[in-house]
Amino acid sequence: MLDNLGSKFQGIFKKVRGHGKLTEDNIKAALKEVRLSLLEADVNYRVVKDFVNKIKEKAVGENTLSGINPGQQFIKIVNDELTELLGGTNARLTKAHRGPTIIMLAGLQGAGKTTFAAKLAKYLKKNGEKPFLVGADIYRPAAMKQLQVLGDQIGVPVYYEEGSKDAVNICETGVKKARAEEATYIILDTAGRLHIDENLMEELNQIRKKVRPQEILLVVDAMIGQDAVNLASSFNETLNIDGVVLTKLDGDTRGGSALSIKAVVGKPIKFIGVGEKLEDIELFHPERLVSRILGMGDVVSLVEKA
Amino acid sequence: VKTREGLFGKMKTLFSGRSVIDDEMYEELEDLLIQSDIGMDMTLKIVGELEKEVKKRGIKDPNLVYDVLKDVMEGFLIAEGTELEVNKPGMNIVLVVGVNGVGKTTTIGKLAAKFVKEGKKVVIGAGDTFRAAAIEQLEEWADRSGADIIKHEQGSDPGAVVFDTLKAGKNRNADVVIIDTAGRLHNKNNLMKELEKINIIIKKHVGDTSYESLLVIDGTTGQNGLSQAKVFNEVTQLSGFVVTKLDGTAKGGIVFAISEELKKPIKFIGVGEGIEDLREFKSKEYIDAIFE
Numbered sequence: 001m002l003d004n005l006g007s008k009f010q011g012i013f014k015k016v017r018g019h020g021k022l023t024e025d026n027i028k029a030a031l032k033e034v035r036l037s038l039l040e041a042d043v044n045y046r047v048v049k050d051f052v053n054k055i056k057e058k059a060v061g062e063n064t065l066s067g068i069n070p071g072q073q074f075i076k077i078v079n080d081e082l083t084e085l086l087g088g089t090n091a092r093l094t095k096a097h098r099g100p101t102i103i104m105l106a107g108l109q110g111a112g113k114t115t116f117a118a119k120l121a122k123y124l125k126k127n128g129e130k131p132f133l134v135g136a137d138i139y140r141p142a143a144m145k146q147l148q149v150l151g152d153q154i155g156v157p158v159y160y161e162e163g164s165k166d167a168v169n170i171c172e173t174g175v176k177k178a179r180a181e182e183a184t185y186i187i188l189d190t191a192g193r194l195h196i197d198e199n200l201m202e203e204l205n206q207i208r209k210k211v212r213p214q215e216i217l218l219v220v221d222a223m224i225g226q227d228a229v230n231l232a233s234s235f236n237e238t239l240n241i242d243g244v245v246l247t248k249l250d251g252d253t254r255g256g257s258a259l260s261i262k263a264v265v266g267k268p269i270k271f272i273g274v275g276e277k278l279e280d281i282e283l284f285h286p287e288r289l290v291s292r293i294l295g296m297g298d299v300v301s302l303v304e305k306a
Numbered sequence: 307v308k309t310r311e312g313l314f315g316k317m318k319t320l321f322s323g324r325s326v327i328d329d330e331m332y333e334e335l336e337d338l339l340i341q342s343d344i345g346m347d348m349t350l351k352i353v354g355e356l357e358k359e360v361k362k363r364g365i366k367d368p369n370l371v372y373d374v375l376k377d378v379m380e381g382f383l384i385a386e387g388t389e390l391e392v393n394k395p396g397m398n399i400v401l402v403v404g405v406n407g408v409g410k411t412t413t414i415g416k417l418a419a420k421f422v423k424e425g426k427k428v429v430i431g432a433g434d435t436f437r438a439a440a441i442e443q444l445e446e447w448a449d450r451s452g453a454d455i456i457k458h459e460q461g462s463d464p465g466a467v468v469f470d471t472l473k474a475g476k477n478r479n480a481d482v483v484i485i486d487t488a489g490r491l492h493n494k495n496n497l498m499k500e501l502e503k504i505n506i507i508i509k510k511h512v513g514d515t516s517y518e519s520l521l522v523i524d525g526t527t528g529q530n531g532l533s534q535a536k537v538f539n540e541v542t543q544l545s546g547f548v549v550t551k552l553d554g555t556a557k558g559g560i561v562f563a564i565s566e567e568l569k570k571p572i573k574f575i576g577v578g579e580g581i582e583d584l585r586e587f588k589s590k591e592y593i594d595a596i597f598e
């Protein structure tokens with residue numbers, strides 16, 4: 001495991017304290033540490049390369065702002081750039097102008113889609129909405145039962161067809177039922193699938209065409225490694241996703257895949273999952289994930305100490 | 307229909323596309339290894355070992371490095387004890403643990419089917435009493451495989467389920483008892499304590515004899531896999547690993563760091579959601595698959 005990047009920076013920049021400028025020379029070691037730290041956090045190696053080059057460009061020749069030393073300046077640049085990369089676009093959940101908002105969830109097997117569907121329903125209900133769940137996983141054993149149990153726990157209606165072989169049809173019928181019940185949000189839980197499974201990807205495409213969801217969210221396990229970019233670009237190609245949900249951030253993973261995904265598909269992260277319970281859902285805050293990815297507890301206090 | 311383009315298809319051209327062995331070649335190799343989740347430390351170890359071997363064997367032709375690399379990487383995987391020990395006379399116990407959603411329950415279904423097919427009497431214990439419909443999911447797998455299942459209600463004490471499963475296994479003269487557990491993140495103390503209790507119950511039961519304690523690792527996992535392995539090993543003294551979801555594009559490269567750190571074998575790999583999609587682990591085939 002990597003030691004705190006912050007303390008490493010402090011060591012590196014002690015030597016350049018006196019200098020007023022960041023130069024290619026005096027930031028070399030620091031850039032190397034940034035690279036290593038990002039790779040250890042599972043940021044895709046190509047994304048890391050681009051990012052490190054960008055930081056270098058930004059930093060070299062920069063005059064130190066008054067009152068802070070080069071080390072602080074460098075950390076600030078890294079931190080700001082990462083935060084911008086991770087945030088930026090509007091990360092709010094869509095709401096349809098008229099009628100119910102349809103949200104479709106998609107992702108690899110076991111990512112946390114079904115759990116998130118229920119978490120989101122609970123969250124929406126608390127905010128005065130009328131959510132409705134549709135179970136379109138016709139493959140995984142007891143998948144529909146799982147959604148039904150969760151729906152019962154939060155008092156949200158669930159539509160599914162036990163034994164059905166047609167996920168597209170379930171979604172169409174489910175949406176009709178939800179409209180009839182005047183739901184304001186309809187959440188479609190789909191089966192987990194590999195991005196290279198053409199048949200199953202086409203199934204998602206069909207659902208999208210038939211029910212026209214306003215919001216398609218890719219649910220991603222925060223522990224995923226370098227493959228995150230393949231996954232995100234394939235799902236985005238097929239579905240033109242609107243955003244990303246990062247689950248299982250209650251673990252000790254650094255979650256660098258978020259950075260890879262954002263860099264590759266440019267879609268915002270909207271929610272994070274921070275536990276198995278249905279209240280363990282949070283809005284995404286880029287600056288928090290940045291300190292986590294960098295392995296620096298609190299960047300601001302670090303800048304003060306440097 | 308699945309199409310997969312091997313990341314390591316590039317590996318061959320990396321070596322064949324050049325005339326000399328130089329630093330640049332090793333650097334490009336590092337990039338490729340990192341892309342497969344092998345991690346920085348392990349990548350440097352592999353490349354360092356490779357350089358040593360290439361020198362030792364006096365290799366000058368880059369084309370020949372390809373096979374040396376395969377050897378070196380295979381050397382980092384544990385070759386002994388890759389078979390699951392379930393053929394002892396009496397009741398053999400397999401405990402399956404891991405973080406959330408990696409494929410524990412599915413792997414148990416596949417294993418049960420395999421053992422039943424071999425003519426064994428199999429009893430499965432529904433030790434995940436937490437997740438919604440976890441018990442129903444396992445029941446479906448018991449049905450498919452032809453194994454017995456022992457279950458309590460959702461929300462009940464998993465330790466009690468394990469205890470009852472062992473008892474039932476004995477009464478029914480089971481050859482193999484497989485215990486499912488709830489997914490849990492290794493940094494959750496209370497959940498790891500619960501697992502420790504389960505482990506103690508099994509230990510008490512088996513006395514001095516051994517049992518299989520398998521950690522399931524999702525093949526798409528990045529560097530976090532290593533800390534998963536370390537912590538689960540402390541709590542349940544693993545006998546080996548199962549790596550799942552290798553039918554995707556991820557290469558499961560983190561297993562090299564895990565093998566190096568814990569010196570324990572991979573026993574099975576999961577290559578799909580179907581009942582047959584389980585393979586015995588063979589290091590040579592694994593390396594070939596990575597390189598394909």
Ligand SMILES: Nc1nc2c(ncn2[C@@H]2O[C@H](COP(=O)(O)OP(=O)(O)OP(=O)(O)O)[C@@H](O)[C@H]2O)c(=O)[nH]1
Pocket residue numbers: 107108109110111112113114115116137140143190191192193247248249250251272273274275276280406407437489491
């Ligand atoms: N610790 C933790 N566990 C989570 C979180 N989200 C989901 N899980 C767990 O992850 C596992 C898989 O979750 P599911 O919701 O079944 O995942 P899925 O994507 O629907 O899975 P498939 O339908 O099989 O593709 C379950 O054990 C969940 O309890 C989270 O934010 N934190």
Ligand SMILES: Nc1nc2c(ncn2[C@@H]2O[C@H](COP(=O)(O)OP(=O)(O)OP(=O)(O)O)[C@@H](O)[C@H]2O)c(=O)[nH]1
Pocket residue numbers: 109110140192194404405406407408409410411412413434437440487488489490550551552553554575576577578579583
């Ligand atoms: N593609 C693929 N999917 C798999 C494989 N093994 C399991 N899965 C899928 O991964 C998802 C999670 O599998 P489970 O067996 O429920 O995982 P688990 O570890 O028991 O999950 P929890 O009990 O919630 O922690 C399901 O959709 C499985 O069908 C595999 O080898 N390949």
Ligand SMILES: [Mg+2]
Pocket residue numbers: 113114115137143189190191192
């Ligand atoms: Mg699901």
Ligand SMILES: [Mg+2]
Pocket residue numbers: 410411412434440486487488489
């Ligand atoms: Mg399970």
